[in-house]
Amino acid sequence: MSITIRKAAVIGSGIMGSGIAAHLANVGIPTLLLDIVPKQLSAEEEKKGLTLEHPAVRSRLAASAIAKLKKTKPSPLYDDAFTSRITPGNLEDDLDKIAGVDWVIEVIVENLDAKRSLLDRIETVWKPSIIVTSNTSGISINAMAEGRSEAFRSSFMGTHFFNPPRYMKLLEVIPAEGTDPQLVQDMKQFGETVLGKGVVIAKDTPNFIANRIGTYGLLVTLQEMERGGYSVEEVDAATGPALGRPKSATFRTLDLVGLDTFIHVADNVRLNVDNEAERRVFTPPTALTQLVERGWLGEKSGQGFYLKRKGESGKSEILSIDLQTLQYTPQKKVSSGSLEAAKLAKGAKEKTKALLGAGDRYSELAWNVMKQVLVYSAEKVGEIADSIQEIDEAMKWGFNWELGPFETWDAIGLVRSVQRMESEGTAVPDWVKEWIAEGNTSFYRKENGKRFYVSSGEFRQIEEARAEIDLKALKEQNRVIKSNSGASLIDIGDGVACLEFHSPNNAIGDDILSMIQQSTEEVRRNWNGLVVANQGRNFCVGANIMILLMEAQEEEWDEIDEIISLFQQSMYKLKRLEKPVVAAPHRMTLGGGVEACMPADQIVAAAETYYGLVEVGVGLIPAGGGCKEFALRVSQQAPHPDTDLLPYLGQVFETVGQAKVSTSGHDAKRLGYFRGVDRIVPNQDHLIYEAKQAVLQMAAEGYVLPAEEKIRIAGSEGRAALQLAAMSMREGGYISDHDLLIAKKLAYVLSGGDLPAGTLVTHQYMLDLEREAFLSLTGEPKTQARMQHMLTKGRALRN
Structure with a gap:
């Protein structure tokens, strides 16, 4: 990719314009948002005694659009703080500022004359290094480019985002007749890599593809x-x-x-x-x-x-x-x-x-x-x-x-369906009938893990993007190292293995835990490092609570204790693996799914990752190492013996106790789930590749497993403070008696029990506290009711 876009300008602050500006801000691109100058004062402006010449009035449309971004649901922003990357302006006072950006996107009304007029104004301040695109849903790009200089046309094309820009994957890139072909390919790569989009090259026809x-x-x-x-x-x-x-x-x-x-x-x-x-x-x-x-x-x-x-x-x-x-x-x-x-x-x-x-x-x-x-x-x-x-x-x-x-x-059978269409009088295009007449029975085919599609009467291989790793294709190429019903260990090349969950909803059960243990031993002996990732709809929705509920209803407490012990041991093996481990979560990553990521040396997460320890929603607390890992982070944040741990611990208690789930990967950082070393990848299709690169980099730098450090706890003083906060919530009617019971258990575990503040404890000590609290809560009838409600209704019960 030979283009670098450091700054952008979006012209038009409506729903699409502000949404595109928000997504540019999401990926770290400072953006100027411009709109027309209002012709009338608002009631609020009149009340303040402002005039039409006041700068705040003149840029009001863009400023108002930026303010609305924080209120829009679902949010166009990965993090509300990213609005600081968007600067409001207007087309009369600030048009010349686009000379200092790398990309200008026109997002005004869908009217050809209006767009031509704006492009005419843009060209007066345009420089040859600036890319100019139109976000039209169907107006001709060539018609817009009429009357522009040859140099301008070479840098002009359509870029049709779908609404809402943050969430919709498609970006149609539409070159005009004079657009530089290399620039088109560069924009495609930029859209995929930086914006996280799926990009198709469309022809300049009505409504594109x-x-x-x-x-x-x-x-x-x-x-x-x-x-x-x-x-x-x-x-x-x-x-x-x-x-x-x-x-x-x-x-x-x-x-x-x-x-x-x-x-x-x-x-x-x-x-x-x-x-x-x-x-x-x-x-x-x-x-x-x-x-x-x-x-x-x-x-x-x-x-x-x-x-x-x-x-x-x-x-x-x-x-x-x-x-x-x-x-x-x-x-x-x-x-x-x-x-x-x-x-x-x-x-x-x-x-x-x-x-x-x-x-x-x-x-x-x-x-x-x-x-x-x-x-x-x-x-x-x-x-x-x-x-x-x-x-x-x-x-x-x-x-x-x-x-x-x-x-x-x-999928429905090409030959059979065409026969039915023709028997019903439907005219099928000649090229389809000719393709079938040559003995072909499909438009796509697979061969040795590679995909082909029909093009100009012959099969052409689908070129796999360098930054994409397809686990399904690798499995078809016999790259599976180990496998069971819930998970597989796959060779993803360069001495790196990938642990893939593939149970229903990727819920963690005995099969996945067994494969984690087998995988750590295999990687320790024979591989450079491990990626924990999959390409399911969601990374992992947590542990299999149906099994827990059945065991609890049968009062099989020893069985539950064994399940939790196995979970903890499996996560601990990931943490103490002598090779680099990178977890790559995406979309819903909840409960046990989070605990499967927390032991990793680094997390490389998709931007659209909804991440949270949600166990309190089913009447439990995290017990697969989640509380222990958070206590460790608190200890690391305040390593000096005299440092008060409570401010750090209070935030963790609130996050876990309220089962907060991030609205994005960046929001997971804000909530404290991700560390400074963890990274966010805009394009989920690139996730496993980027995680693999992180493993290889650590291996090349001579990875050495960090020594296990003890955890400094807040102790009985911290526990008392956290429990007091929970009791205040109960007295205020914000939580139920059972919520309070869970909160007290959580406070006890996070603070390290009844030991004095500042005591250094082992990881196993913290895991034992987790397991004991978890086990006691599974015996509570109201917790069992919460688990039952989640299984049958798919949502949390407040009882």
Whole structure:
């Protein structure tokens, strides 16, 4: 990558502009946020006696947008403090400041003339080293570039972020005719490495890739709904998870997008394509336009296809609209053989096949929608993108489909599905039929752990990014060193092994603990170091509490003691391994999952890591070394014998006692879960590679296992102070009696029991305290009720 972006400017402080600025701030790029100068004073400004010439008024729009970032949910920021990296300004006073940035992103209204006018102004202060991009959702990049100098056009392209920019993985990069090809590739790499995005190169066509296919799919769904007489609930039941799509399915998605926005996106295709049949598809149905005319725009207006209101009982209820009468009625439960079959099937491929194979009316709806989307996607190869891979990735990253169109086609059987389409009179593109006629049965294939896709009538290998390690592919290449039902140890190259969890939800049970113990011995003898990572949906949701509950209900206390002892011993083996250990958590990393990371020499976490010791939520305390590790950190923060440990310990007590979970990797640092040595990686796909590099660096530097240090405890004085704080919470009605009991146990363990303050204790001493407290709490009926509630309801019980 030959570009370096140290500073950026975003022009337009609306939802998208401020969201992009926030994400640039997230990854450490200071950003100037500009907007127009207001023409009127606000009531608050008038009250303060300000004038339209006051600097605060002139930059009010950008400043207000920055202030709103901290209040927006879900947060656009990894850490609220990152707003300090965004500077507000306005286009009249501060336009010349963009001469000092490396990247300018235009994010103003979706109007070609307005964008051209702004680019004209930008070029007056532009320097050849500055990259300029437009975040348009579908306006022609070439049309925008008309009238610009050749030098400017070489540095200009589209960069279409999806909303919200922090959370949506897709970034479409759209070069114009004069854009420097090397700059396009550099921006792709920058987007992947620095911004953490999945980047596809799109062609300059209406709505580019994802919105072109996605909008088409939503519109044909509406047409099939009208043709088959389906209700809103029925359509969503058949076009959501049962089809490998998000829970928002069709109509919740439209409500989230905004019906007026959706019509605008559809019109952008309808008004800019020549094919009459395509224009008809992109003509919004009457029912949709009627809802917009009434102002029923979806979530932003409070109602759309769904309406949430208070019912007679006082509880919230969600109604759905009848598109024939435009009246809202209570939702009706939808069930059928095909939907049940899809629910029972595992994985998107099997769910899709189960839904389509059942032969009822919901199968028919799903098939009629899907076949049109598959054919349309095939027709657009070469027009909207160069490859089927880019189309598939755009739909997965931009619309959260589990399978892209061509992956779906492979899953349901390419040859068989094409035969069915043609028997029903659906015209399949010639290139697809020619591909099948040559004896091919899929668009993708695997060979020796490598993936290939069809391109120009032949299979082309998918180039794996240097910074990506695919554990599934490595396993297909027979790189498994050891394995059992819950975990595997995999050779990831250069003498580094990866311990992968793969139990249901990656919950830690005997199988994972056994593999941890085996892995530490194997790595000690034969490897340079160990990465603890996996590529499941979540890193680890904690220990298997079902087993604990069953043992507690049977009063098998010795069995529970053995389970906790094994957990502690396994984590301790990780900590005392004579080779470097790096943990690489991502997304949900809770309870025992955190305790599996804390012994590591370094944590290399994904930016989107939601990390926390949550045991109090099920009536317990951390007992796999979590309390011990926090006590050790407190001791290390205040190593002098006379230092008061309580200020440090109080923060830990609050974090663990309130089961605080980070909202990002950076937030985990703020909460004290991560240390200074720990790192955050923006792109989760690069996580295992970066963790491996950290292992190799430590090994190259001559890693020596640190001597085990004793832990200085706060003792009985610290315990009394922590328990007093908990009792005050109880007296104030903030916690229950059982919460207080748990808090007292936690305070006892974290402070090191009844020994005098400043006493140095061993790690095993602290582990014994953890285990004793944990064991006593499992015998409490209210703790067992909490565990039962979590297992059956999926949320914490406050009793």
